[in-house]
Amino acid sequence: MASLRIEDPLHRWPAAVWRSPDTNTFPATTSERSSWKLSVPKPFFHCQEERYVVDDRLTILCVVHVLRLDVTLPNTRSCFISVVPPPTISGDLLMLLFASMSKSDSVKHAMRPDVTFIVGQTKIRAHKLVLAVRSPVFAAEFRWHMNESIIIRVDDDDMSASTFRAMLRFIYTDELPIKPNNDRMILTSEDKHAARLYEAMVRDLLVAADRYDLQRLRLLGEKVLAEGMDDKSVIPTLMVVHGRYSCRQLEDLCIEYIASHPNVYSDLKATEEYNEIKNSCFSFLLEVTDKVDMIDMAPKASSSNLQSHKRKRNDGGQVVVHGSHKFTIPYFRAVQRSLLAVGKNTICSGIFQVGGYNWQLCVRWLYPSNSSEFVVYLCVVSSFETSHVTTSIGFKIDDPSGMSLPPITMVEEIFTEAEYFRHAKFTLMKSTNSSHDDSLTIHCHLNVTKEAACTSSSTISDGAGVTVVVPPPYIGLHLEQLLLGGQRSDVRFLVEECDIRAHGLVIAARSPVLYQVVEAAAAKVDNHHIVRVDDMKAAVFRSVLHFIYTDKLPSIDNPVLAVEDMLAAACRFGLERLKIACENFFADHISNKNALCTLKLAQRHHCLELEKYCVKFIST
Secondary structure, eight states, X not given: OEEEEEOOTTSOSOOEEEEOSSOOOOOSSOSSOOOOOOOOOGGGOSSOGGGGOBTTBOOEEEXXXXXXXXXXXXXXXXXXXXXXXXXXXXXXXXXXXXXXXXXXTTSOGGGSOOEEEEETTEEEEEOHHHHHHHOHHHHHHTTTOTTSOEEEEEOTTTOOHHHHHHHHHXXXXXXXXXXXXXOOOOOSHHHHHHHHHHHHHHHHHHHHHHHHTOHHHHHHHXXXXXXXXXXXXXXXXXXXXXXXXXXXXXXXXXXXXXXSOHHHHHHHHTSHHHHHHHHHOHHHHHHHHHHHHHHHHSOGGGGGGGGOOSEEEOTTSEEEEXXXXXXXXXXXXXXXXXXXXXXXXXXXXXXXXXXXXXXXXEEXXXXXXXXXXXXXXXXXXXXXXXXXXXXXXXXXXXXXXSOBOOOEEEEEEEEOSSSOEEEEEEEOOOOOSOOSOOOEEEEEEEEEEEEOOOOSSSEEOOTTSOOOOOOOOOHHHHHHHXXXXXXXOOEEEEETTEEEEEOHHHHHHHOHHHHHHHHHHHHOSTTTTEEEOOSSOHHHHHHHHHHHXXXXXXXOSSHHHHHHHHHHHXXXXXXXXXXXXXXXXXXXXXXXXXXXXXXXXXXXXXXHHHHHHHHHHHXX
């Protein structure tokens, strides 16, 4: 399938969009060229071409979805008898950090800290292994001291103890220690003060991230500062990033923000921050002024991104916050059947934020006998700041047949604590022999009307209009590299005469049961510090270690046989998340031929949910 999208570079007009109503099949083997003629979007015609042409340039975005029938796996029911918990690496390593703060002798030997930082008058303890695997700067600093406890003094002129602790928390969890306040309509002086303190902390973390080469922390900080940029914060942020090569994108955003409108520059000159810089660092201010002048002299089309706003004020002194959320349910009909089989009729999305409120989408089937009809609910799942919330809602459904159902729009919907949800009813189109992946996608467009804070401008800018892209968490990848490389390993497992290296610190944090096996082996005198693991294949044990280090399963050559071994290992070492994933796999692949064997397997490993599912499958 394919789609074309033509944008107005100045964001004055809605995009012209065309989507293919069906698929096109290209021959797999041919010596001739094959093509597919696409239609130009209708809004582009009717003498409206000039809307989309700027500087004699026209940009067309073409998106192609390649649909491929996977013949390697049988059709399954996508049965989820238990919800698989989210990954716990961040939480487990956070507990490791908390253990480093404890002076109790009950802390496991492998979890005891081996490096002490002195920041000012504060002692902060941590683990060299975690710091080295997450930061190349720490790795270089510890290179010759990995096998001994050390003390390092950090100049408190460069970094405060609170900032250093916040940086350590990120290193252990891959998350900012404090979540940003996405609601920028701050009314009280206490809220404003808290927001300024948060921005100051993020700026300090940005400096720390640059010093210790923590790329994701730096990008997270840049994203927070860019999205929250205003007249009060732009100069302090610019002072921090000026001259830092890795932060030049944020520096450019600050300059663009100052140059975005004459009123912004004049308001900026009236702030205390500007006057302080004027008195203390006049040369820096001259350099900023030169850059602003260069942007002002550039063609206006080059700064078109600045005209895109997420929050706009209406004539009534209110702010309308625009947001959208896409909820995709893979294998929609299979998931529906499995839920109805266990007496459930609702599946919910994750929580998303619009206008300072938490929202959630829920899909509920009305009648088990008519699986094509369902209702989509939009619910408020956070407390109300006022007596009600005024919204406009738009629902759009992509049917598993590959077609889109007619959208439903609801205007001026009022949410209260008593009436906290709104719904729309849909009926799936009857389609057979579809090459689509049988997923259902719900698009929810939401406008939340809020009272505006006092401001002199007609719009409230969300930063400089350029999004800072933050990569996904690296922590699983870093631990996987640690496992594969084998550096700094201190535990040796012997499985089927294979020598497998690992790290006691990671095992103690992620699998207490397996660590007990390590401790028991260490207490023996005649085993040369080798941990023997009997009744298990080496490949299975390596897969278990891979899961412990990454929370992900590696690819499996023989799925059914390997997952049976993985289930036994998960029960043996107390890996609940892995156990639930294996249970769902067996429920997904149950058949008349293997139902009895699966039931015996569930009984042998005390998998109650899988056992119930097998009994119900056999009885029906």
